[in-house]
Amino acid sequence: MRRFDPTPLYRASIGFDRMADMLDRVLSADLQTPSYPPYNIEKTDENAYRISLAVAGFAADDLSVEVKESALVVTGRSTEDETARDYLHRGIATRAFERRFHLADHVRVTGARHIDGMLHIDLARELPEALKPRQIAISTEARKASQLVEAETRAA
Helix, strand or coil, X not given: CCCCCCHHHHHHCCCCHXXXXXXXXXXXXXXXXXXXXXXXXXXXXXXXXXXXXXXXXXXXXXXXXXXXXXXXXXXXXXXXXXXXXXXXXXXXXXXXXXXXXXXXXXXXEEEEEEECCEEEEEEEECCCHHHCCCCCCCCCHHHHHHHHHHHHHHHC
């Protein structure tokens, strides 16, 4: 596998160290990434997202959703069933898991619901007022000169 070198990004950008580190981490990730439990990530609005995990066999008390620094950590610890069962086929996995999602800046978890074997985690991106786009007025010397001429003609 080819390795990505982010060095050229450092020459042309300032303050994007975290993004380059994230790219490097993603590209050098082990190909044996866990696939359990399966999940979907969907965009529900312009600034809203939902992560849905298939957690069949887990009760709401068996699941934990935490935000640590800039990571969303979802864990599942199944309580052992005391009754002895003789399975002919066991296809529903209830093994313990930990799934991590890295959150971008200004993304926060707004809620989590456990419905019909699915865990839905709602997220919202909330940009601070200082980071929202704003229009900047452009001034020119010609405009200032014409305003001075207009002011002088009004005064005369």
